[in-house]
Amino acid sequence: MADDSTETDRASGSTVASLGRVLFGLGLALQASEDFRDMEDNVEYAESAGVPLPELAAPLGSGTMLLGGLGVALWRFPRLATGAVVTFLAIVTPTMHDFWNEEDASGERLAFFGNLTMFGAALAFFRKAYR
Secondary structure (H helix, E strand, O other), rough: OOHHHHHHHHHHHHHHHHHHHHHHHHHHHHHHHHHOHHHHHHHHHHHOOOOOOHHHHHHHHHHHHHHHHHHHHHHOOHHHHHHHHHHHHHHHHHHHHHHHOOOHHHHHHHHHHEEEEHHHEEEHHHHHOOO
């Protein structure tokens, strides 16, 4: 005899996990879309961090996050989408938010820890994509 409460718990857990994935992916995509609205500042910021070819790297990075975020939210091409997000965050987090090299590092420290949090979530979804 099956325990109906266990099945209900699994179904609601799956729903909550799906909602978390959708919110995470949409958050990434919306953040990237904001980057496109102010690309000139993003290019300057990348240039100030010593990123090579910032006029190419900034829009490429934002496009990667936009498509990766949408892919995660919709769970389309999940291996590619989560891989893109993980790769982006692994590169950008220590490169662009290297608070340990800044005098007034409060903003960079906050951005670093925010990206670190997103990186952790992206790794969890990356693992799920490969199951």
